[in-house]
Amino acid sequence: MSSTATPRRVEHQQTDKGYVPVYTTAVVEQDWDQYSEDDHRTWATLFQRQLQVLQGRACREHLEALDGLQMSAGRIPRFSDINALLQAATGWTIIGVEGLLPELDFFDHLANRRFPVTWWIRRPDQIDYIAEPDLFHDLFGHVPLLFNPVFADYMQAYGRGGVKAHGLGEAALQNLTRLYWYTVEFGLIRSAEGLRIYGAGIVSSKGESIHCLESDAPNRIGFDLKRIMRTRYRIDTFQKTYFVIDDFQQLFDATRPDFTQIYAELAPMPAIPAGETIDGDRILHRGTGEGWLDEGGDV
Numbered sequence: 324m325s326s327t328a329t330p331r332r333v334e335h336q337q338t339d340k341g342y343v344p345v346y347t348t349a350v351v352e353q354d355w356d357q358y359s360e361d362d363h364r365t366w367a368t369l370f371q372r373q374l375q376v377l378q379g380r381a382c383r384e385h386l387e388a389l390d391g392l393q394m395s396a397g398r399i400p401r402f403s404d405i406n407a408l409l410q411a412a413t414g415w416t417i418i419g420v421e422g423l424l425p426e427l428d429f430f431d432h433l434a435n436r437r438f439p440v441t442w443w444i445r446r447p448d449q450i451d452y453i454a455e456p457d458l459f460h461d462l463f464g465h466v467p468l469l470f471n472p473v474f475a476d477y478m479q480a481y482g483r484g485g486v487k488a489h490g491l492g493e494a495a496l497q498n499l500t501r502l503y504w505y506t507v508e509f510g511l512i513r514s515a516e517g518l519r520i521y522g523a524g525i526v527s528s529k530g531e532s533i534h535c536l537e538s539d540a541p542n543r544i545g546f547d548l549k550r551i552m553r554t555r556y557r558i559d560t561f562q563k564t565y566f567v568i569d570d571f572q573q574l575f576d577a578t579r580p581d582f583t584q585i586y587a588e589l590a591p592m593p594a595i596p597a598g599e600t601i602d603g604d605r606i607l608h609r610g611t612g613e614g615w616l617d618e619g620g621d622v
């Protein structure tokens with residue numbers, strides 16, 4: 324086993340559009356033996372830290388699936404071990420990738436119940452923040468909910484919807500990407516004990532796990548499909564708004580209708596800035612906006 328840090332082949336690249344990720348399509352073997360002791364330590368540090376932070380904050384389904392998939396702090400999990408358990412539970416498979424995939428490739432994998440997981444883990448100096456998805460975000464953040472039958476079906480439906488939206492143009496894709504962002508990445512869910520986290524972008528971040536539930540700054544608003552599809556978001560700071568579902572069945576049912584009609588209806592409507600509330604919102608908490616950067620940075 325090598326003792327030096329794992330080389331990272333996919334990073335960001337400076338272009339005339341700014342600093343953007345490099346997209347790759349290749350599906351790669353995990354090659355577990357090349358992880359360094361530093362890599363395993365990074366996994367252990369993040370795993371232990373998040374397991375503590377997520378008690379009473381992450382939804383029960385997420386925490387139980389970490390057990391069900393036998394993830395632990397000791398070593399970076401082997402994809403083959405995860406797959407044996409995941410396939411038996413919901414028929415999903417994880418596949419190794421270098422990083423972000425082109426959208427259509429990504430959707431096609433989801434539509435076929437394959438979830439792409441970045442094989443490399445962040446460097447020790449990136450423990451608190453990394454701009455792009457790494458193994459910890461993908462495996463610890465996303466994969467546990469694929470162990471849940473309803474969420475597993477939602478992700479496949481999303482992939483199929485993505486393939487369709489891809490043929491309908493940029494605006495439809497943008498609507499659908501916002502849905503992914505505000506559910507799969509940054510979703511909150513109600514439970515009998517109170518609000519809980521299910522979004523992978525939150526689950527893999529210590530700071531946002533606390534912020535999304537305990538800070539007065541962000542809005543917390545009841546799930547509303549069309550509203551979400553119009554809402555811009557932040558990729559560089561904590562979210563200004565979180566949307567709250569009652570349960571995964573609500574998410575699945577609300578997204579079952581054919582979106583073609585909805586995309587057409589939304590096309591002439593203006594986008595909503597990330598931190599704004601509008602008439603008709605079911606506001607659970609109105610954000611104070613403390614610490615927000617201006618909306619020029621909303622995506």
Ligand SMILES: C[C@H](O)[C@H](O)[C@H]1CNc2nc(N)[nH]c(=O)c2N1
Binds near residue numbers: 423426429439456
């Ligand atoms: C759909 C989502 O918004 C985004 O565009 C896609 C693009 N490609 C990706 N590729 C990987 N590997 N992982 C991802 O989460 C995504 N997200």
Ligand SMILES: N[C@@H](Cc1ccccc1)C(=O)O
Binds near residue numbers: 578579
């Ligand atoms: N019903 C959506 C597909 C979809 C399902 C679940 C999530 C997202 C999209 C469509 O027709 O496009």
Ligand SMILES: [Fe+2]
Binds near residue numbers: 456460461523524
């Ligand atoms: Fe993600």
